[in-house]
Amino acid sequence: MRPTGAFDAGPGREPRRSARGKGRLEAFSDGVIAILITIMVLELSVPQGSGWGGLAPLVPVLLTYLLSFVFLGIYWNNHHHMFHACDRINGTILWANLHLLFWLSLVPFVTRWIGANHRAPAPTAAYGVVLLLAGVAYVILQNAIIAEQGPGSRLAAAVGRDVKGKASAFLYAAAVPLAFLRPWIADVIYVFVALMWIVPDPRIEALLSE
Amino acid sequence: MRPTGAFDAGPGREPRRSARGKGRLEAFSDGVIAILITIMVLELSVPQGSGWGGLAPLVPVLLTYLLSFVFLGIYWNNHHHMFHACDRINGTILWANLHLLFWLSLVPFVTRWIGANHRAPAPTAAYGVVLLLAGVAYVILQNAIIAEQGPGSRLAAAVGRDVKGKASAFLYAAAVPLAFLRPWIADVIYVFVALMWIVPDPRIEALLSE
Amino acid sequence: MRPTGAFDAGPGREPRRSARGKGRLEAFSDGVIAILITIMVLELSVPQGSGWGGLAPLVPVLLTYLLSFVFLGIYWNNHHHMFHACDRINGTILWANLHLLFWLSLVPFVTRWIGANHRAPAPTAAYGVVLLLAGVAYVILQNAIIAEQGPGSRLAAAVGRDVKGKASAFLYAAAVPLAFLRPWIADVIYVFVALMWIVPDPRIEALLSE
Amino acid sequence: MRPTGAFDAGPGREPRRSARGKGRLEAFSDGVIAILITIMVLELSVPQGSGWGGLAPLVPVLLTYLLSFVFLGIYWNNHHHMFHACDRINGTILWANLHLLFWLSLVPFVTRWIGANHRAPAPTAAYGVVLLLAGVAYVILQNAIIAEQGPGSRLAAAVGRDVKGKASAFLYAAAVPLAFLRPWIADVIYVFVALMWIVPDPRIEALLSE
Numbered sequence: 001m002r003p004t005g006a007f008d009a010g011p012g013r014e015p016r017r018s019a020r021g022k023g024r025l026e027a028f029s030d031g032v033i034a035i036l037i038t039i040m041v042l043e044l045s046v047p048q049g050s051g052w053g054g055l056a057p058l059v060p061v062l063l064t065y066l067l068s069f070v071f072l073g074i075y076w077n078n079h080h081h082m083f084h085a086c087d088r089i090n091g092t093i094l095w096a097n098l099h100l101l102f103w104l105s106l107v108p109f110v111t112r113w114i115g116a117n118h119r120a121p122a123p124t125a126a127y128g129v130v131l132l133l134a135g136v137a138y139v140i141l142q143n144a145i146i147a148e149q150g151p152g153s154r155l156a157a158a159v160g161r162d163v164k165g166k167a168s169a170f171l172y173a174a175a176v177p178l179a180f181l182r183p184w185i186a187d188v189i190y191v192f193v194a195l196m197w198i199v200p201d202p203r204i205e206a207l208l209s210e
Numbered sequence: 211m212r213p214t215g216a217f218d219a220g221p222g223r224e225p226r227r228s229a230r231g232k233g234r235l236e237a238f239s240d241g242v243i244a245i246l247i248t249i250m251v252l253e254l255s256v257p258q259g260s261g262w263g264g265l266a267p268l269v270p271v272l273l274t275y276l277l278s279f280v281f282l283g284i285y286w287n288n289h290h291h292m293f294h295a296c297d298r299i300n301g302t303i304l305w306a307n308l309h310l311l312f313w314l315s316l317v318p319f320v321t322r323w324i325g326a327n328h329r330a331p332a333p334t335a336a337y338g339v340v341l342l343l344a345g346v347a348y349v350i351l352q353n354a355i356i357a358e359q360g361p362g363s364r365l366a367a368a369v370g371r372d373v374k375g376k377a378s379a380f381l382y383a384a385a386v387p388l389a390f391l392r393p394w395i396a397d398v399i400y401v402f403v404a405l406m407w408i409v410p411d412p413r414i415e416a417l418l419s420e
Numbered sequence: 421m422r423p424t425g426a427f428d429a430g431p432g433r434e435p436r437r438s439a440r441g442k443g444r445l446e447a448f449s450d451g452v453i454a455i456l457i458t459i460m461v462l463e464l465s466v467p468q469g470s471g472w473g474g475l476a477p478l479v480p481v482l483l484t485y486l487l488s489f490v491f492l493g494i495y496w497n498n499h500h501h502m503f504h505a506c507d508r509i510n511g512t513i514l515w516a517n518l519h520l521l522f523w524l525s526l527v528p529f530v531t532r533w534i535g536a537n538h539r540a541p542a543p544t545a546a547y548g549v550v551l552l553l554a555g556v557a558y559v560i561l562q563n564a565i566i567a568e569q570g571p572g573s574r575l576a577a578a579v580g581r582d583v584k585g586k587a588s589a590f591l592y593a594a595a596v597p598l599a600f601l602r603p604w605i606a607d608v609i610y611v612f613v614a615l616m617w618i619v620p621d622p623r624i625e626a627l628l629s630e
Numbered sequence: 631m632r633p634t635g636a637f638d639a640g641p642g643r644e645p646r647r648s649a650r651g652k653g654r655l656e657a658f659s660d661g662v663i664a665i666l667i668t669i670m671v672l673e674l675s676v677p678q679g680s681g682w683g684g685l686a687p688l689v690p691v692l693l694t695y696l697l698s699f700v701f702l703g704i705y706w707n708n709h710h711h712m713f714h715a716c717d718r719i720n721g722t723i724l725w726a727n728l729h730l731l732f733w734l735s736l737v738p739f740v741t742r743w744i745g746a747n748h749r750a751p752a753p754t755a756a757y758g759v760v761l762l763l764a765g766v767a768y769v770i771l772q773n774a775i776i777a778e779q780g781p782g783s784r785l786a787a788a789v790g791r792d793v794k795g796k797a798s799a800f801l802y803a804a805a806v807p808l809a810f811l812r813p814w815i816a817d818v819i820y821v822f823v824a825l826m827w828i829v830p831d832p833r834i835e836a837l838l839s840e
Contacts, residue, residue, distance in 0.1 A: 024236060024290055026654060031244030031451075034661030037735070039252060040671060044739045050750030069735070080654055080724075094290075095408065098283040105247070105279070109254045120260030198725065200712040234446060234500055241454030241661075249462060273460030304500075305618065308493040315457070315489070319464045444656060444710055451664030459672060470840070513830065514710075518703040525699070529674045540680030 021055060022089050025097060029079060032101045037072045040065050040108045043115065061115035067190060068111040071131065072196040075104060078138070085155040086145050090170035093148060096141040124186045125179035131190070132172035168193050222280060232299050235307060239289060244312050247282045250275050250318045253325065271325035278321040281341065284407045285314060288348070295365040296355050303358060306351040313344035334396045335389035341369060341400070342382035378403050442509050445517060452521045455544040457492045460485050460528045463535065464487050481535035488531040488609060491551065494617040495524060498558070513568060515559040522596060523554035545599035545607045551610070552592035559585060588613050652719050655727060659709060662731050667702045670695050670738045673745065677786050691745035697820060698741040701761065704827040707733060708768070715785040723778060726771040733764035754816045755809035761820070762802035769795060798823050 044061060047054030081102075086093075110130045113123040139162075146156045159165075171189050179186035254271060257264030289310075296303075320340045323333040349372075356366045369375075381399050389396035464481060467474030499520075506513075530550045533543040559582075566576045579585075591609050599606035672692060677684030709730075716723075740760045769792075783821045789795075801819050801831040809816035 021290070021294060024240060027237060027657060028240045028244055028290075030654060030658045031241055032248055034658055035245055035248040035665055035785070036251075037731075038662055038665040039248065039671065041666075041735050041739055046742050047753075050747035050752055052752045054752070055756075066732070069728075069732055072727075076658060077721075077724055077728075080651070080658075084651060091287075094287055095283075098279075098287075101247075102276070102279055105251050109251055112256050116256050117260035122260055122264070123257075123264045145284065165372060176282075186728055206792050231500070231504060234450060238450045238454055238496060238500075239448060241451055242458055245455055245458040246461075249458065252462070261493075293598075301497075305493075306496055311457075312486070312489055315461050319461055322466050324467050327470035332470055332472045332474070333467075335477075441710070441714060444660060447657060448660045448664055448706060448710075451661055452668055455665055455668040456671075459668065462672065511707075514707055515703075518699075518707075520668075522696070522699055525671050529671055532676050536676050538679035542680055542682045542684070543677075608778075 022086060025089055025094065026031060026080075026083050029097060029101060030076070033072055033076045033079070033104065036104055036108055037069055037076075040068055040111055043108065043112050060118040064111050064115045067194060070194045070198065071190075071195070072104065072107060074194065075100075075134070075138070078197075081158075082145065082155065085153070085158055086149065088148055090148055092133060092143075093141070094146045096144040100134065100137040102143050103130060103137050106130045107134070113151065116117050119183055121183055122179040125176045126198040128172050128175040128179060128186055131193075132169060132176065135165070135169045135172060135209065140167075164196065168196070230295060232296060235299055235304065236290075236293050239284070239307060239311060242284040243282055243286045243289070243314065246314055246318055247279055249286065250278055250321055253318065253322050268276060270328040274321050274325045277404060278317050280404045280408065281400075282314065282317060284404065285310075285344070285348070288407075291368075292352060292355065292365065295363070295368055296359065298358055300354075300358055302350070302354045306347070306354040310344065310347040310351050313340060315349050316340045316352040318345070319332075329393055331393055333395040335386045338382050338389060338396055339398065341403075342379060342386065345375065345379045349379075374406065378406070442506060444502060445509055445514065446500075446503050449517060450496070453492055453496045453499070453524065456524055456528055457489055457496075460488055460531055463528065463532050467507065480538040480590065481532060484531050484535045487614060488527050490614045490618065491610075492524065492527060494519075494614065495554070495558070498617075501578075502562060502565065502575065505573070506569065508568055510564075510568055512564045513561070516557070516564040520554065520557040520561050523550060523557050526550045527554070532551070536544055539557050539603055541600040541603055544603040545596045547610065548592050548595040548606055549598060551613075552589060555592060559589075582618065588616070636694060642811040652713060652716060654712050655719055655724065656710075659727060659731060660706070663702055663706045663709070663734065663762040666734055666738055667699055667706075670698055670741055673738065673742050690748040694741050694745045694748065698737050700824045700828065701820075702734065702737060704734065704824065705730075705764070705768070706736065708827075711788075712772060712775065715719055715783070715788055716779065718778055720774075720778055722774045723771070727769070730767040730771050731759060733767050736760045737764070749813055751810040754813040755806045757820065758802050758809060758816055761823075762799060762806065765799045765802060767797065769799075794826065798826070 044058065044065065060186045095183040103177055107130060110123065110127045116126050142155075142159060142162075142165075146159070149155055157168060171193050175186040178189070254268065254275065257268055317340060320333065321336045324337050327333045333352055352365075352369060352372075352375075356363060356369070381403050385396040385399040388399070464485065467478055481571065527550060530543065530547045534547050537543045562575075562579060562582075562585075566573060566579070569575055591613050595606040595609040598609070634736040674688065674695065677688055723807045737760060740753065744757050747753045770790075772785075772789060772795075776783060776789070779785055801823050805819040808819070
């Protein structure tokens with residue numbers, strides 16, 4: 001029942017197939033994240049009037065867009081590195097990846113809401129909830145990959161105790177109730193988490209240059 | 211009339227070319243499904259007001275979005291596996307694939323309609339019609355690939371009698387008239403079909419790990 | 421001045437580079453066409469009300485969407501085959517390809533216009549003008565590729581006298597003035613051209629199976 | 631701590647990995663630029679009425695769309711060539727690339743604004759500001775790549791003194807204040823810069839055919 005085509009000749013067969021499955025999962029994820037990061041710009045409404053004054057009410061919207069752009073960029077970068085260190089995929093990884101993409105797909109939605117009500121507690125808290133659940137989904141995906149690769153894998157070594165990931169989740173979880181106290185405190189936390197991930201990470205650089 | 215470039219040197223030529231044609235078909239399909247799965251989020255309107263109360267009327271819309279996200283995710287997963295087991299493409303496969311993408315492209319449209327009228331029979335039935343026709347298009351594509359690969363192919367063996375596919379089609383066909391009786395019965399059927407496909411399928415896992 | 425990295429080792433260097441440049445051009449074109457073919461569905465407005473009656477005024481819009489979907493699918497298929505038979509790209513090919521993508525990018529625009537005024541001469545004629553200019557851009561791109569590959573190339577042989585391409589251009593050019601006489605005559609011509617390209621073409625199949 | 635999978639067998643390991651990381655960065659950038667270049671067409675509103683007269687007020691919008699399409703096409707072409715000459719990526723390059731994509735993502739936004747107010751100074755100047763900052767981001771990315779590749783790299787040689795890039799930045803910087811004097815002067819400058827990049831560049835062609 002096995003085909004005898006060119007792709008099945010010899011011992012090199014299995015790894016190549018795994019690589020292809022992984023390649024298509026990466027391409028699909030890249031597509032989804034690329035779309036999410038760019039459709040947010042569709043939400044930026046044309047400034048009222050033709051003067052610079054029309055831009056003023058858009059400033060919080062533009063800043064929220066920038067923050068969401070950075071968060072999606074961070075997820076893309078981390079996703080990129082994580083699958084870089086992944087050799088094989090399975091059904092659990094496929095669904096864990098779609099689960100992550102689902103929460104990321106809600107980022108433009110909460111961005112729009114926070115942009116329209118940038119001093120209100122509920123949208124600010126909702127933004128944190130989506131980021132928190134995306135972070136949880138990322139950890140689930142990471143664990144699914146490590147489970148497939150084995151505890152002695154390169155990814156398990158690179159991730160280590162994942163201090164940064166745990167700190168981010170803790171900060172998001174703190175930001176959600178704080179948003180009801182003072183929305184700007186939550187905003188500061190979101191910006192802080194983003195900066196934490198942008199600054200060069202020796203762990204990731206080491207993995208990249210490996 | 212044959213070129214003499216580097217790509218035409220030797221016996222490895224033909225399979226590679228087939229693989230490339232297939233790769234581009236996969237990339238195009240990935241692009242279309244990635245766009246469909248994400249543009250639905252553009253439909254989620256900003257909640258009215260800045261309180262949590264604004265989210266309440268959006269709950270059915272969000273749940274419909276989640277269901278459609280899952281259905282498109284299932285199609286992407288199955289499409290991924292099916293072409294994994296496909297070595298060659300031809301013109302019929304190209305058009306059968308576009309035919310499937312056409313019906314999938316209507317998913318955001320019916321999602322929007324059902325989201326705006328979630329207890330009405332017609333949108334609920336229309337949702338089932340689109341899913342049914344997408345399912346039929348999937349079977350046509352599957353048959354086109356098996357016809358190209360031959361009855362003894364890996365895909366033919368993996369698909370087998372395709373009990374799951376046939377059961378899905380039967381359930382969609384039942385949901386359409388039931389939507390006019392009680393829309394929630396059709397909703398339950400849609401969720402049931404989605405769950406049927408999400409739970410790990412030994413058949414597919416076996417193919418993946420092969 | 422030459423790097424000494426792994427990509428520059430030995431005589432296999434040049435063809436690989438050409439292939440990569442071509443691969444990225446294909447990926448970019450696939451992305452643009454995948455987006456164009458799917459964003460049209462965003463134009464489909466939610467039916468008024470919750471009954472089937474709400475779908476009736478959408479029928480011409482849905483049919484126009486289907487026709488444009490088919491036209492973009494034809495262009496993707498042909499683009500796919502043309503670059504299949506292309507080994508090298510250059511700056512002229514890059515810009516000729518962007519020129520084609522520009523005219524294709526106007527398809528959703530004229531689709532929307534014709535969908536909103538499906539019996540009016542001007543939108544029907546504008547649809548033909550965009551299809552005609554896309555067709556002209558396709559021929560320019562084809563000639564740029566043949567010029568790069570040489571007259572004895574596989575593509576030149578496959579294209580031959582390009583009867584189908586010339587007939588399509590002639591029919592579009594005829595449809596534009598006829599749209600002012602009777603819009604439905606132009607519609608019939610558009611459907612006829614689409615069918616002409618969908619029916620299996622032994623020329624293309626021969627190239628594919630080569 | 632090293633995996634022993636198929637991807638880690640032998641001395642060919644490292645370059646291949648770099649190439650894959652680069653490949654995914656290219657694919658992601660292609661996706662974002664493809665989306666940006668096509669979503670602008672969503673902004674083209676349906677002409678009022680069904681006559682040709684309805685197109686007249688859209689002419690400046692269509693011309694602005696064409697100009698932005700050309701600018702994004704130029705960036706894609708240059709991005710394509712730059713990474714063609716890049717062998718390795720690192721974290722700085724990843725973020726410099728996202729920084730460039732951020733400014734490019736604002737092109738549809740300023741295109742929409744200028745399209746709605748095509749004779750007003752502020753939108754015309756804002757268009758120049760976005761192009762200028764995208765140009766600066768491009769130079770930062772270019773420098774990050776050259777820093778990784780070394781001063782003797784192929785890219786450093788190809789870029790040379792980058793007269794065209796510097797001239798473009800100077801012209802954009804001049805266009806911003808001139809837009810307040812006479813918007814059309816800025817428009818002429820934008821068109822001039824675009825033409826400067828479209829005309830065949832022996833430097834780039836030499837790199838491509840290398």
